[in-house]
Amino acid sequence: MLKNYFKIAWRNLIKNKVFTLANIIGLTSALAVALLLVMTALFELSYDQFHKNKDSVYQVYLSSQTPRGLESGTSQPVPLAPALKADVPGIKHAVRTLSDDTFATYNDKEINLDAEFVDPAFFDLFTFPVITGKAKNPLSEKSSVVLSEKSAQKVFGTVENIVGKTIALKLGKEEQLFSVSAIVQDPPSNSSNDFDIIIPFENHPEYASNIDRWDSQFHLVYVQLEEGVTPDQFEKNTQEFTSLHYQGSIENAKRDGAVANEDGLFMQFHLLPITDMHFTSFASGAAVVKRTFPYMILGIAFVIIFIVCANFINMNIALSEKRLKEIGMRKTLGAVKKQLFFQFWLESLLVFTASTILGLVLGNLLLEPFKSLFNTRATLEHVTQPKILLIFGLSIFCITLIAGGYPALLMSRLGTLRALKGKMDLGKNRLRNSLIVLQFAIAILLISGTLVLHGQIEFMRNKDLGYNKEQVISIPLNGKKDSYQVVALLRDELKGNPNILNISGADNNLGMGRDGSSMSSMMGFDYKGRGVVTNALTVDYDYAKTLDLEVVAGRTFSRDFAADSLSLVINETMAKQLGEEDPLSVRIPIDDGATTYSVIGVVKDFNFQDISRQVNPLTLFLNNDWDLYYAYVKIAPQNISSSFDAVEKAWGSIEPQAEFLGSFLDENVDRTFRREKTMATIVTSGSILGILLSCIGLFAISMLVVAQRTKEIGVRKVIGASVSSVALLLTKDFLKLVGIAFILATPIAWYFLNEWLQNYAFRVTLSPLFFIAAGLLATLIAFITVGTRTVKAASANPVKSLRTE
């Protein structure tokens, strides 16, 4: 019996091989792509989920009411963590962490390591399993350090017998000796905390000088709450604590006209679950947790699956019409509903099973290219969890049931006589049409998303940032030499080269360099009885000249003036904030009047931060006591690559030990929207695939529709219709569906894209052209797909189509 079912199913699939093939190709590619997308999304969502204590560990952030509105930040002062632990009830551990670079020396080998300075309880909060060494409290000694497996390999060349060995670390200007107390597994790729070496917090060079300072904030704090304590309770418990320790800041906020929050507070500590950290942005002032990216990817995967399933259902229903006579025959022979149903379902199941297997194979083949294209570190392990496999199995079961079962149901309801006549005028076209409309609405949504995303990226890439990004190379100063000396040596070395125009340095990069690090430095002071906050940037001479910054008033730092270490150059926004008619008259007393800074120049606003942000107040300092971290080299527009090589060569002779990580600023700027680019690639590929799959479906449906209407086409031609009018008649019905899809999709697309663009301070205008282009593109594609079929049908000799009666 079963064999019989299989035999008939097989014959049917072979008989309709074009459709079977179209279905299998569509399903296979959709499943493969969905697999990869789901993998990426689940990987993103799994960030920091591996910590055993994830439910009780939080990152501490402080929200402050300022005259500029709500501001939140995770940078904390050194005394906060011990004070929290001592004064606030319900806290099991409070841990400080600070990421910094350090130089390790072992047997004359020097290695740059990514260090995490932490309090000992770090290992109680976070799950980084010890491989060898002291498993319990490995940082109990101030002079002990913990290495990751990878960095142990890098430093010692092995992970065996390292525990107890001594290495020298350069912290600040000095070198200190540490003994290795344990080796831990490398942080997994879905960890927000990434490190090579873990060092007790007290060893950080900034520790001693800031041990009692509440106004110097530069590290993160995590807490673990006691069992049963909620974040709400923590927030209540810290209110008094905050008003005590931040009294000065609160009074300043009141004085400057800040508005208290709904609890009447000016400063309030909050907790952020560590599993939310990866998705949190403080840009708007409050902590906003958005998992948009993974959910969008999941959405695209879902939508692609939906499109192929819709194809599958549509083709099945259309094809089953051809089988009406067969069904009628079977019914007269005594087949019952259940048997008919099973027959149809089996056919669907066969197609799906084959596609699933092929999809898995294809997905695996595409894994590596996919990972590099979308720059994800996800692995298939993230998908092959029992829960997900179960959901997947169940969905296949359901889809096949619908795809196979629906036509079966329609037919089994049909009277035997009508089935024999081969006519089925049911509402089935409504289902088919709604599915096609949905498919194309999705396609239009994805196309307009693609267009707007690329529009925004192009906009950001082409925007005038206020500095010269094409001709300037920035080089992270990752060597051991003093930074000012390095810049001086670079000047020396490249002096004779006519293509090197200017050289300068600063303590921060523009855009994202190849070192991958980013930081911001803020400071605040009182000016004429008002609090003023500014970004601070330490620069070397010629900074403005090197970057082509426009000086709108006064001058920039100059070697001709001896006292420039007490001079300030500010940007226009800062000048506006200071509110003086003549910004050059501003004098700022600092450290209770011990020193006074004076503003000597104003530069035109330039985008020194991400382009997603407004230009904030900025103050440039010239102070040889503060290190530089980046050198800037401006080169002539000619012979760019040979100039770049010359810079690299000069670097090699100055810092032979350190890797050259120089890059042009336009690359750096591009790197800051890597995420957008990844998103654009995913959405673009998603929409291309979506469109392709929709077209396969549309093509198949148009084939079937044309077949159904052969006789009508013939009759129309005999009574005088021209080829074009018949083709139009057939195509029109489909284009109407695309039109409805356009009307449905556009408002939705507009809404979401507008929401998304709000994330950017500088954004492309959401012109209707984006949507019209998307609609036209979808129409054109649908037209070509259907048109090839319909024109052919319309040009056929009517005598032939009428004879087939």
Add this chain to the structure above:
Amino acid sequence: MLLQLNNIFKWVQSGGQRIFLLKDINLEVQEGEFISIMGPSGSGKSTLLNVIGMLDAFDEGEYHFLEDSVHDLKEKHRSNLYKEYIGFVFQQYHLLDDLTVQENLEMPLIYKKFKGSERKAMVADMLDRFNIVGKKDLFPSQLSGGQQQLVGIARALISNPKLILADEPTGNLNSKQGEEIMDLFKQLNDEGVTIIQVTHSEKNAEYGSRIINLLDGRMI
């Protein structure tokens, strides 16, 4: 003279062999004639009718229709010629299922680019003439075979063709209905319409003024 066929051949290629569907057909039709084509099944009657109706091409020979040489015409001109002068009636009626009687009648006029008001008048006229005003809003499936054929003929006549081609118009009807259709043809013929019909029935053939016999694609 309405049309003239000279040495028409039509064949299909099958396995390297020519199978002739029409062989050396010579035929002259005057305006106002009523011709019946007869012959056994498979003798090429429908093929000949389709060739005359310009629905099908032929491989050799000349075909003159009024002043035009059909064998030299481009597809477009041929279909214009056809649209203007010829109406077809089928054994299976071939009405459009999704359209009402009225809409079925209107369709050829739309294709021939008549204005809306003109169309209305012509359709109303036709409904009147065939006594099917009461049925104008029904769909073909709601009509009897004879009524459907009536609509089919009305549709063929609506744009005043000079020539009606009918392929076994009474084949699916009972003898009473068939007789009515034949009477209608006679009447139309008397009004000046040229008619060429294919038929198996001697009795129906008698309505015509001339009978052409076909055998294996050849006129005898």
